[in-house]
Amino acid sequence: MRRLPTAVLATAAGMLGLAPSVAPAAEPGAEAMAAHRAGYKLTLDRSRDNAVARADGVMVYEVVDACDGWATRQRFTLVLTDRDGQVVESASDYSTYETKDGRTIRFSLTQTSQGAVSQRVSGEAEVAPNGSGRARYVDPQPKEEALPPGTLLPMLHTIRSLAAARSGSRMLVTPLFDGTSPDGAQDTTTVISGWQAAQSNSRFPALSTLGSARMRVAFFDRGKDAKDGGGASAPDYEVGLRYFENGVADDLKMEFGEFSVNGRMEELAILPSGC
Template identity: 65%
Template sequence: MNLRRRLAWLPLAAFLAGFLPATPSLAAEPGSENMLAHRAAYRLKLDSVRDNASIEQAEGIMLFEVIDACDAWASRQRFTLLVGDRDGNIVETTSDYATLEAKDGSSLRFSLTQMTGGAVTSRVAGEASVTPQGGRIRYQEPAATEDELPPGTILPMIHTIRSLAAARAGQRIFVAPLFDGTSADGAQDTTTIISGGWLAPQPNANFPLLSTLSSARMRIAFFERNTTGQGGGAATPDYEVSLRYYENGVADELKMDFGEFVVDGRLGELQTIPSPC
């Protein structure tokens, strides 16, 4: 089971200590000011299993931190998932994913290390520059290579901001190529389905911070890049995630569909991080 790319991604940026500051942004993406710098912990457990799949159990934790680095978003996501099959075999997969994303969406520095059963199975690192014409990726790992980005490519935090803007505007579908730095395969096509519209604030006893905020439920499908230029990617998604996003970019309910099985993620802890800017 190949979980390399699937375990690493959420439509949020990530941070790795030691990155140099991002190039100063000329103009931040509209809506960036609404995003909340925070730390969050999610409890993961098995939600459902497809017919004929051998998976019997899955549980884990995801830790996420996003920091306002003034001209960029810096965050880090660490993920551990234990998956067991009917024969009693249990495999532990962990990922440590980090990026530094300019607030104007012009650049991304990224690093991902994934381990399965204690052995490193994937390392991806490099930087990408984004232009209206597409842009370019310069990988340092797994090899020193370069690749082009398709026109219209956006980065993880920009994807979050624009998805929320689409929901607020009453749109039901948002389609865009996305590059997140979790694979050496370059950008993916994404289709975001927004269901239920822009939801009014609701009481939240566990996290009062979210009680006064509107939100939207959406399902994001990731596809291998479509080279025909038609958009929307291949017929079958490589991965899907459903979640509820609040207007400040915090997600409290996740469902990650890995094909054979679906994992449910629930927000367990939430802490704001003061801005140094």
């Protein structure tokens, strides 16, 4: 599950160009990730100084197994009502294609506010085995950004977070590049709860046989305090969630600073891979 709200995709396979001619070696753990489509209902959790009186929205997150990589799309709409009754609607449409070795990504994002485009970000990035690399942007303007050693791409970050949870680790600290920022990678700190054994799930039986872990991911702007890895400053954004071992996430809580939003998974479809 990627950072919110962010995003654009036309078709995950068509617009982004997709896979290389030689299939990359998949990261260990990638085979456990499930292609799926999940729908979430968004509601207000809390508001600092009651600045936000109401929040309503929906998010749809889709992962398609494209054999050599993962094509993801995340669509997000949120309507905020302030204490004076003024209403603001924001939306994002975000897509990626990430090879299963976690080395290359194509990304595209469009954000709108009150129906007008407020941001576009698109391009591609490559990372070496040590995580260093470069991001090449097309939007909002052509440029390149260096990626620091240790950088993870988003699906690989999910896989590594789940592996850390299963091994008993309680924290994963690493730069993350997901293509949602025009300024390159962000520092992240993922705090992980203990691994939970499979539990009965009457709402979503497909998850009943799967272990899970609760996590909280904090995102930091490297430009503010890069030398400290983000730990010395307040995060720009935080998300809490429960990840099942197949990469499906529920029980979302998104912290935007002045307010936070809960995300309840209402629909889940496990998709065939076709590979």
